[in-house]
Amino acid sequence: MIKPKWKFAFTFSIITTIFGFMLGVQYRSIEEPDERDTRDMWELREDLKREQKLQVELLEEIRKYDQMQREMEKNESPEKALKDTLEELKAKAGLTEVKGEGVVLTVEPLFDSNLLGKPIQPISPELLKRLINEVNSYEAKEISINGYRVVNTTVIRDINGITKIDGNSLNTYPIEIKILSNDAEKLYSKINGSALKDDFAIDNLKLTVSAPQKQLIIPPYEKSIRIQNMAPLKDEKEGN
Amino acid sequence: MWLPVIGILLGIILGLYSNIQIPDEYSNYLSIAILAALDTLFGGFRAYLQNSYDELVFVSGFFFNILLAASLAFLGVHLGVDLYLVAMFAFGVRLFQNIAVIRRILIAKWNSGRNTHKKKSNF
Incomplete structure (x- = not known):
């Protein structure tokens, strides 16, 4: 037989445990976040603008x-x-041919190998990636390099000393890069105004930008796009 | 009588490490529920000191008061009237009364203890 006093203490303890649990949860919920928001007005404004843009999109x-x-x-x-x-x-x-206005970039050696006295290096994948990122930030729509379409899954890397785009070598100059944009004029002046030419000159390469052209044709992506980590959505309602 | 204190500490630790976070809009309900729980706890302790403690009344009161307070707050939000103030007021007043009674009882006990001690030492 349990004594009434112990019975009381036992019930009371269970209730106080529940109470303490509530207190703990409440404390956790209202405590300040660990990271303080230290953005100043301009940063906040920029963030707000970004979010608004996202909302519009x-x-x-x-x-x-x-x-x-x-x-x-x-x-x-x-x-x-x-x-x-x-x-x-x-x-x-990127599986279809695209026509539109745009510019053509040509990459050539800046100085002849005879003049330099050493062989000309192939274009480095980093430089090419930088170029693609840069023109993408200038609102380029479609890009092809030497007739190879650049899509989301395109790989540009160094294989045994040769820069390859999706497995196709880029070891001969000149390299022709076609870029489509809604506003070729703007793209042209943005590329001209950027530091891209200087970046290419560091690698002993000359980047020439053609005048905006009205009719550029960009070929489709020739290989099949392999998707490994994607599965169709099960719930049909969410698909819409 | 240390068991309830251990219980409360255990509860707080559990709560802090449980990774449960109540969203901001519901933290009102939890705080009012905590107030109700506190009131019931002190009420139960008072009843125990006054020897009128009933376990069923205490346990049911604990949960019922919490639910009542939270639902009052919920109703208030939907009616646009700050009904949670009603619960705050009721529980607040009762809390003070209960604590006052507990204090008196404890003081009375302490005094009587001292008196008997004095009487004993007089003999």
Whole structure:
């Protein structure tokens, strides 16, 4: 037989444990975050702008999908809508030929090997990647290097001393880089105004930018895109 | 009588290390629930000191008060009236009363203890 006093203490302890648990959770919930927000006004403004831009983009996307859905519902044959979507996605992934305005960059050796007295090095993958990142930040739409389309999964790396793009060698000069943009004029002046030419000159390479051209053709990506870590969404509702 | 204190410490440690975080908008409910729980705890202790402690009343009161307080706050949010103030007020007043009673009882016990001690030493 348990004594009443011990019974009381036991019940009371269980209740106080629950109470303490509530206290602990509450304390954890209201405590200040560990990292202090030290952004100043300009940084906050920039962040706000970035978020607003993101919001606009998301809204545009929502509108696009809404429209797509409406078209799908309106269309008698869902087959056509699916085909359209497929074409659109293919174009987005870089599997179709693209025409448009843009500029052509040519990479050549800055000085002849006879003049330098040593062989000319092939273009380094880092430099090429830097160029691609840079022109992407200038709102380039499509890029091809020596006729090889640059897509999201394109690999540029050094294999046994030779720079390769998706397995194709880039060891002969000149290298021709075609870039499409909605505003070729702007792209042209941005590339000209950037430090890209200086970066190329450091590697003994000359970067020439052609005048904006109205009709540039960029070939499709020739290999198949391998996707390893993706699976279709199970829930169909979330797919829309 | 150290068991409840150990219990409360154990609870706090569990709470701190449990990685549970209540979202900001619900932390109001939890704080009012904590107030209700505190009131019930002191009420139970008072009842124990007054020898009118009933386990069922105490345990049911603990959970019922918490639920009542949280639902009052919830109702208040939806009605646009700060109903959680009602719970705050009720529990706050009762808390003070309970603590006052506990204090008196303890003082009375202490005094009577001292008196009997004096009487004993007089003999």
